[in-house]
Amino acid sequence: MVDHPVLDRAAVPVEEPAVPAVRMVELTKRYGGLTALDRFSLELGQGEIVGLLGPNGAGKTTTLRTLLGLLRPSGGRAEVFGIDAWRDPVAAHRHLAFIPGEFAVWPQLTGRQTLDLLGTVWGGYDRAYRDELIERLSLDPSKRGRSYSKGNRQKVAVIAALMTRAPLLVMDEPSSGLDPLITATFQQLLREAKQRGQSILLSSHILSEVEAVCDRVAVLRQGVCVEQGTLAELRHLHATTVEATYVGTPPPLDDVPGVDDAEVGDGVLRLHVTGSPDPLLKALAQAQVTAIQMREPSLEELFHAYYDDRADGA
Amino acid sequence: MARRSPVAVWWRAYRHHLRLARNAALAWIAGLTALSAGVAVTVEDRVGSEAERQLLESMHDVPAFEALQGRMVEIGTMEGFTLARWGMFGILLAVWAMLAAVSLLRRAEERGHVEPLRAGVLTPRGLLAAATAALWTWLAVLALAIGASHSALGFDPPTAWALGGAAALLGASFAAAGALASQLAATRGSAVALAGTLLGAALAVRVAAPATTTPDWLWWATPFGWMGFLHPSDASQATVLLALAALAAVLALAALALGRRDLHAGLVGGEEASAPRARRIGGQAGLALRVTAAAAGTWAIIIGVVTAAFGLLTHDFIDAMAGMATMVELGREMFGMALDAPEGMVGATFFFVAVLLAAAAAGQAAAIREEEASWRIEHLLARPVGRTRWLVTRLLVSAAALLAIALAGGVVAWAATRLGGASVALGDALLGAVNVVPVAWLTLGVGVAILGLAPRATAAATYGLVVAAFLLDFVGPFLELPDRVLDASPLRHVAAAPGADVDVTAALVMLAVGIVAAVVGVLAFARRDLKEA
Numbered sequence: 001m002v003d004h005p006v007l008d009r010a011a012v013p014v015e016e017p018a019v020p021a022v023r024m025v026e027l028t029k030r031y032g033g034l035t036a037l038d039r040f041s042l043e044l045g046q047g048e049i050v051g052l053l054g055p056n057g058a059g060k061t062t063t064l065r066t067l068l069g070l071l072r073p074s075g076g077r078a079e080v081f082g083i084d085a086w087r088d089p090v091a092a093h094r095h096l097a098f099i100p101g102e103f104a105v106w107p108q109l110t111g112r113q114t115l116d117l118l119g120t121v122w123g124g125y126d127r128a129y130r131d132e133l134i135e136r137l138s139l140d141p142s143k144r145g146r147s148y149s150k151g152n153r154q155k156v157a158v159i160a161a162l163m164t165r166a167p168l169l170v171m172d173e174p175s176s177g178l179d180p181l182i183t184a185t186f187q188q189l190l191r192e193a194k195q196r197g198q199s200i201l202l203s204s205h206i207l208s209e210v211e212a213v214c215d216r217v218a219v220l221r222q223g224v225c226v227e228q229g230t231l232a233e234l235r236h237l238h239a240t241t242v243e244a245t246y247v248g249t250p251p252p253l254d255d256v257p258g259v260d261d262a263e264v265g266d267g268v269l270r271l272h273v274t275g276s277p278d279p280l281l282k283a284l285a286q287a288q289v290t291a292i293q294m295r296e297p298s299l300e301e302l303f304h305a306y307y308d309d310r311a312d313g314a
Numbered sequence: 315m316a317r318r319s320p321v322a323v324w325w326r327a328y329r330h331h332l333r334l335a336r337n338a339a340l341a342w343i344a345g346l347t348a349l350s351a352g353v354a355v356t357v358e359d360r361v362g363s364e365a366e367r368q369l370l371e372s373m374h375d376v377p378a379f380e381a382l383q384g385r386m387v388e389i390g391t392m393e394g395f396t397l398a399r400w401g402m403f404g405i406l407l408a409v410w411a412m413l414a415a416v417s418l419l420r421r422a423e424e425r426g427h428v429e430p431l432r433a434g435v436l437t438p439r440g441l442l443a444a445a446t447a448a449l450w451t452w453l454a455v456l457a458l459a460i461g462a463s464h465s466a467l468g469f470d471p472p473t474a475w476a477l478g479g480a481a482a483l484l485g486a487s488f489a490a491a492g493a494l495a496s497q498l499a500a501t502r503g504s505a506v507a508l509a510g511t512l513l514g515a516a517l518a519v520r521v522a523a524p525a526t527t528t529p530d531w532l533w534w535a536t537p538f539g540w541m542g543f544l545h546p547s548d549a550s551q552a553t554v555l556l557a558l559a560a561l562a563a564v565l566a567l568a569a570l571a572l573g574r575r576d577l578h579a580g581l582v583g584g585e586e587a588s589a590p591r592a593r594r595i596g597g598q599a600g601l602a603l604r605v606t607a608a609a610a611g612t613w614a615i616i617i618g619v620v621t622a623a624f625g626l627l628t629h630d631f632i633d634a635m636a637g638m639a640t641m642v643e644l645g646r647e648m649f650g651m652a653l654d655a656p657e658g659m660v661g662a663t664f665f666f667v668a669v670l671l672a673a674a675a676a677g678q679a680a681a682i683r684e685e686e687a688s689w690r691i692e693h694l695l696a697r698p699v700g701r702t703r704w705l706v707t708r709l710l711v712s713a714a715a716l717l718a719i720a721l722a723g724g725v726v727a728w729a730a731t732r733l734g735g736a737s738v739a740l741g742d743a744l745l746g747a748v749n750v751v752p753v754a755w756l757t758l759g760v761g762v763a764i765l766g767l768a769p770r771a772t773a774a775a776t777y778g779l780v781v782a783a784f785l786l787d788f789v790g791p792f793l794e795l796p797d798r799v800l801d802a803s804p805l806r807h808v809a810a811a812p813g814a815d816v817d818v819t820a821a822l823v824m825l826a827v828g829i830v831a832a833v834v835g836v837l838a839f840a841r842r843d844l845k846e847a
């Protein structure tokens with residue numbers, strides 16, 4: 001579906017596959033004395049889904065609002081398909097659709113009026129796809145904005161963004177307020193968007209969401225990007241848990257590069273290894289190992305590793 | 315988290331609302347008290363000679379003056395002179411109390427700030443009672459401020475305290491009316507329209523009371539009329555206070571009785587029933603029209619009521635003036651108004667319309683800012699809509715709405731004048747209307763400049779400037795401020811057309827300043843961060 005008419009209309013940069021959908025270079029945002037975002041660089045290739053992960057106050061919303069040109073960067077720059085987001089927001093926004101974290105409605109407009117307004121303002125939308133989205137997310141579009149619950153407002157936001165089939169989707173904690181069933185539908189919609197070739201930048205503090213849909217992750221902590229990479233890469237940077245049983249003398253684990261927290265008990269050992277496991281395997285080979293189990297950290301554990309640091313530091 | 319008792323929760327909500335209303339309340343309390351005290355201390359200067367005293371006394375019972383000012387009793391005395399001013403001050407106070415109540419009860423809800431409060435133990439009635447009680451508390455402070463300051467300045471002490479109490483109760487009544495409207499209407503806009511219509515109707519009856527063709531009991535038909543019976547010589551202070559207290563209590567009880575509506579809903583309006591018929595909005599210009607139309611309609615009604623009331627009085631007024639050569643001369647000298655001709659009366663009417671239209675313009679600036687404060691603006695600006703285009707669209711739609719409101723007022727003035735038995739040409743009435751548009755556009759331009767440079771101050775500063783200009787123009791002369799200071803009020807440069815020639819230079823200067831201010835605002839807005847409330 002990459003040749004959908006709306007996508008075609010989305011002009012030059014999309015046809016130039018070398019141009020990343022999003023490029024942030026040393027993007028910085030200060031509010032008075034507070035640095036909410038500190039020299040954040042990120043590139044989002046076309047067709048990629050990247051998750052921006054961080055707890056409340058990490059700077060996710062600030063990042064996305066600066067990317068949209070709603071906030072003026074204090075330093076660095078952000079580009080959408082090669083277009084500077086602050087200098088030419090109108091051109092940049094022709095290529096993207098945004099789902100905010102909190103959708104403030106016009107209380108007097110119905111859901112349908114709001115969708116039509118936002119679609120018209122964007123420059124057109126796919127009516128059939130809108131109706132399909134309304135159906136799949138089970139929204140009643142005839143209600144006035146003021147009578148929508150938070151979840152329903154969020155559905156309006158999701159539909160308004162997806163129905164444009166913009167080549168880039170930017171989302172700020174998009175599933176907040178959605179119930180689990182609708183969240184599953186929403187994730188399915190994201191996967192379909194990816195199959196169509198749309199690029200997605202999504203912020204979240206919910207790990208499972210990011211784990212379910214994202215190719216790559218950038219982890220923000222207090223405005224600083226502490227880690228960036230594919231999920232596989234992130235896991236490799238972090239300790240793998242190793243448990244082994246052995247008979248006879250324990251293997252010599254002192255001074256093995258990458259090994260931490262080794263606990264050697266009676267015929268059982270447990271340790272964490274970071275980086276290449278090769279030195280560890282060579283050390284283990286010197287003992288008679290009867291069983292070995294290695295477990296990669298879940299994103300949850302990675303996450304806690306970052307934020308526990310903060311607790312120590314603060 | 316430990317569960318709090320309902321009383322403790324209510325107390326918290328009450329204190330929360332006290333805080334929300336604090337800044338505006340303190341400004342109004344200080345402003346009104348200082349204003350009234352300022353009038354009281356300068357009475358001596360003003361009625362120094364016996365001739366001046368007699369001239370003032372002769373204004374008593376002239377329907378036209380009482381229509382403008384409210385009832386006048388012994389205005390040669392400090393009490394009488396000051397109380398006569400409260401015809402005007404009372405209206406200001408009522409407008410503020412009403413808007414403050416609607417704002418406390420409705421705006422927070424529309425921004426979604428109320429759900430967290432209501433999600434707890436607080437009932438809808440509890441919330442309503444907390445907001446109303448908070449406003450009443452501030453009004454009690456106003457009563458103390460006026461009572462104490464005026465007694466200290468040499469007012470007859472019982473009258474000083476009666477004035478303070480009556481002012482507070484008048485405010486309390488309109489705060490309760492605002493609360494009631496908030497229960498009935500489904501949106502803040504329609505609540506303001508409802509309460510504003512009520513206020514406008516009361517005002518129209520008060521304005522009509524002094525007319526020779528209307529019965530005398532009309533004075534007693536509205537709370538604005540009651541305010542005219544506070545002079546000791548009327549011996550009605552207790553009655554007035556009781557009547558006002560009863561009105562405030564009845565309105566508050568009515569609001570409480572209805573205070574169980576759902577969040578984001580009203581008891582009237584049939585919102586859901588009308589929803590399927592809802593028409594397309596079109597693009598962002600369509601949206602600008604749609605969100606401007608509601609407020610513009612309200613102001614058109616308010617201004618229509620005022621021009622209708624004055625129009626109906628014109629005939630009486632000219633009749634009375636025919637026998638008062640000194641007064642006509644005074645009007646010509648002081649205000650440049652031909653008070654003995656219908657055109658002069660239309661000019662005087664649009665003097666008031668100028669103030670109202672400027673307030674409407676401040677309201678437009680505040681509404682534009684509200685779109686940003688509520689963050690709804692993000693939906694447009696995150697799409698291919700430039701900031702400049704968005705703001706300029708809103709600005710032009712507002713400017714056109716102000717012009718339309720003024721013209722509608724012109725047509726109503728023309729029709730009502732004829733209906734009242736006098737005659738004025740439609741062209742002249744429309745000239746009077748167009749003549750007040752530059753001052754409104756100036757206000758709008760300045761409001762946009764504030765929006766660009768200090769967005770969070772937009773509503774307060776723009777309304778504040780209008781109130782300051784109004785006070786300078788209407789009260790300043792009595793305080794004997796130097797001309798240079800008085801001339802700072804643009805309202806002073808609005809000629810009383812059609813009774814007098816349009817001051818083209820002043821109009822052009824106002825337009826130029828307004829446009830420059832708007833350009834500054836647009837440029838600043840395009841360069842800054844968006845700012846939430």
Ligand SMILES: Nc1ncnc2c1ncn2[C@@H]1O[C@H](COP(=O)(O)OP(=O)(O)O)[C@@H](O)[C@H]1O
Nearest residue numbers: 031034036054055056057058059060061062063
């Ligand atoms: N308009 C603002 N003015 C001042 N500080 C702000 C503003 N917006 C956000 N912040 C601060 O910037 C930091 C990052 O906030 P935000 O980007 O909203 O984080 P997240 O979306 O990850 O929860 C927080 O410390 C927050 O308090």
Ligand SMILES: [Mg+2]
Nearest residue numbers: 060061101172
């Ligand atoms: Mg956020």
